[in-house]
Every structure is written in C-alpha cells, then in structure tokens.
Amino acid sequence: MGDAAEDYARTAMNQAATGAGGIVSARVEDVTASGRVNLDLNGQLLLDVACADSYRDRAADDWVAVRMGARPVVMWRLGDDPAATDEARMQALAENVLDDMQVIRAATYGTGAPPGTGWQQATETWIRKVSGKLEVYFKVGDASDPSPGTPPTRPPKAVTISPSDTGSWRGGRPDSYRNNPYQGDYSGRGNLRGAWFYGTAIASACSGKTVSSMKVAFTRKSGAGANARRSLHLYLHGYTSAPGGDLNLGDGPEELLSLSVGAKGTATLPAAWRSQLASGSARGLAIYARGSRDYMSVTGGQITITFSA
Structure with a gap:
C-alpha cells in the first residue's frame, strides 16, 4: 500500500x-x-x-x-446468509465430480453361479461410448427385475484454453519493448493495441459441439495508467500467431469489463463473438484504445468454453 x-x-x-x-x-x-x-x-x-x-x-x-x-x-x-447459494454451488461441484466416475458397487468372480438372490444371467453384452462415457448393455433371458433407466447424457466438460503468445503493436509494427498486451497511449508516441493468440485451439475444442458460453479471464498489471477502474476495449482478430506487421482488428470494441490496477476479472463474450471463434472465422482477442485515459497493460487471456451438447 x-x-x-x-x-x-x-x-x-x-x-x-x-x-x-x-x-x-x-x-x-x-x-x-x-x-x-x-x-x-x-x-x-x-x-x-x-x-x-x-x-x-x-x-x-x-x-x-x-x-x-x-x-x-x-x-x-x-449481506444475506449465503447458505442457499453455497448449497447449490456444492451440488454442482458434486455432480461435476461424479460425471468423471464409472460407478459399480462391487466386482467379484468365481467358478460357479453367484451366491444370493436377484442375479440375472447375461447371454449377450453390448458396449458403446457416449460423450466420452462408457455404456454397457446386457441381454438377459428373464427381465423379472426391471432394468434401471439410462441417465440423461451430460454435455461435454468445459475446457480452458490459454494463449500461446501475446504482444503489443504501435505504429503498424510490433512493439519490441512490450510482450504483454497494452491499450492506449501514455507517452504521446502513438496508440497501442495488444493481442492474445491461440493458434487453432479454440475452433478445435469446439468442433462437433454446441457452445453455450465463452468467458475470458484478465488481470490488469500494476504500474500502467491510472489506479481507478478503466474499461478494456476488446476486439476480435483473425491471426493464429503474432503478425510481423500491423495487427488488424476485427469486430469491436466491446467494453465488457472494467478493472482497477492489479485487479482480475472475467468477461463473458457476446454470442456473435463465440460463434466466430468456435467456427474459426475469428482466432483471438485484442485490446485497443486512444489516448491516456484508458491506458493499461493486461495479462491473462485464458478462455473457458462451456458446452450444451
């Protein structure tokens, strides 16, 4: 302090x-x-x-x-008692853990029929994989004890993709003094634009799936600009890696997040943006601002993608 x-x-x-x-x-x-x-x-x-x-x-x-x-x-x-919120959060975490488990109460074997009651002899066996999970079906001669129902298919697990590279550009070329993304201008030498690059990882992660949301995490670095909250001016770009010349900007700006110095935060990308990133028509994110008011340096850029199917 x-x-x-x-x-x-x-x-x-x-x-x-x-x-x-x-x-x-x-x-x-x-x-x-x-x-x-x-x-x-x-x-x-x-x-x-x-x-x-x-x-x-x-x-x-x-x-x-x-x-x-x-x-x-x-x-x-x-504020209010958080008990109800905590209960829902813990339930969601428990369901997420159980989704990774194949549960059988016991697995035993022997040379004769199993002891006890309720057993049914399987004459044929089928298996398949659905959403990465194994399903097993047994054909039995007499289904006197009805089979349990098949649980609903859960969507694919969320994935988090980290940038493979970052950088800043000024005057139509890379700024060799800045490896982190910057926006704005504090010295009068020209406005900076910064970017995060992911190669083809975003589109690959979304292939064959239905994306429900994309959220990106940022941290505002200390020592660049005013201490108070300032807006990130976000854009899309179409590069899989850092260009040697100017960084051309795609759709934007969107002011989805404001951060004070040293702060971290998460922004939810608009539906149109996640569609472009999922399809590969856009490849990454950028920031750009004019002047000194919103001048800042930003790190992070991890994108978390959730799916509905």
Whole structure:
C-alpha cells in the first residue's frame, strides 16, 4: 500500500471508525491477482488490502467489514446468509465430480453361479461410448427385475484454453519493448493495441459441439495508467500467431469489463463473438484504445468454453 493510502487509513481510523476495533464498511472495487482487494472507502481507493480467511468467494462490488489501522484488513462480507447459494454451488461441484466416475458397487468372480438372490444371467453384452462415457448393455433371458433407466447424457466438460503468445503493436509494427498486451497511449508516441493468440485451439475444442458460453479471464498489471477502474476495449482478430506487421482488428470494441490496477476479472463474450471463434472465422482477442485515459497493460487471456451438447 502506498504512503497516501496509509495516511488516509490512519485518518479514517481516527475520524470515521466506530466501535471496538475500529470496524467500518467499504465496497470492494476489484479483487487483485494476489487474492487481496482494492477498496472504495468513502470515495478513496485503497489498493491491495489484505483479507482474513473468513472472507471467502471474494468479488467486485461486495460490501465488507474492514478493521482499520495502519494496515487495514477486510474481516468478512456484509449481506444475506449465503447458505442457499453455497448449497447449490456444492451440488454442482458434486455432480461435476461424479460425471468423471464409472460407478459399480462391487466386482467379484468365481467358478460357479453367484451366491444370493436377484442375479440375472447375461447371454449377450453390448458396449458403446457416449460423450466420452462408457455404456454397457446386457441381454438377459428373464427381465423379472426391471432394468434401471439410462441417465440423461451430460454435455461435454468445459475446457480452458490459454494463449500461446501475446504482444503489443504501435505504429503498424510490433512493439519490441512490450510482450504483454497494452491499450492506449501514455507517452504521446502513438496508440497501442495488444493481442492474445491461440493458434487453432479454440475452433478445435469446439468442433462437433454446441457452445453455450465463452468467458475470458484478465488481470490488469500494476504500474500502467491510472489506479481507478478503466474499461478494456476488446476486439476480435483473425491471426493464429503474432503478425510481423500491423495487427488488424476485427469486430469491436466491446467494453465488457472494467478493472482497477492489479485487479482480475472475467468477461463473458457476446454470442456473435463465440460463434466466430468456435467456427474459426475469428482466432483471438485484442485490446485497443486512444489516448491516456484508458491506458493499461493486461495479462491473462485464458478462455473457458462451456458446452450444451
């Protein structure tokens, strides 16, 4: 935390904090890549504030209780009881784990008929693979005990694709000083545009499947531009790898995400964009802005694709 933020924290503790321990409420501006948070405290931006372990599932725009001091600490989230939300989340996680399992209660063998009741002798066996999962069918002579139904087919599992390369361009050529994607101009030397490249991995992952969503994760680097939230100006591009000349932009801009310095966030791509990426008519993502207001450097670019069939 900078000296100005620490000075403000001391002032806030003396003037605004009430109750034992100096607990005040604040709004989370963003979650940082380190898992800390940037806080909006009465209009003042406090950067990279530590959080107690009790503050879990951290997210931008949470209202939180902050113990003030020379080093403020977020203690817990303010709001409704999360029990119902947690139950649904845990159920979804359990179903996802079970989807990876082929469950048979017991597998035994011997030289004669099995002991006990309820057994049926299979005279023929068929197997097939559906959505990567094995199905087995037994033909029996007497189906006195009705067969259980076939469970519904689950969609293919989500995949996450990381960029194979990144870079920035200025003045119609690559900027050799910047390996990370940048947008805007802070020096008067010309506007920057940055890009993430994935080869053909996105289209390959989507081949033969129905895409339901694409989400991309970004982190805004420290030391580039204003500390406050600024918008990413996102575009598509058609390159499988970094061009040696200018980086031409496709559809855009879309302002799907705003980040303060050091923050991480996830943007959901528009339906038209995911269709282009899935088909291969677009290959990757780019950022571009004019001037210094939205100047920033961005890392990440991992795209998570979910499917409905």
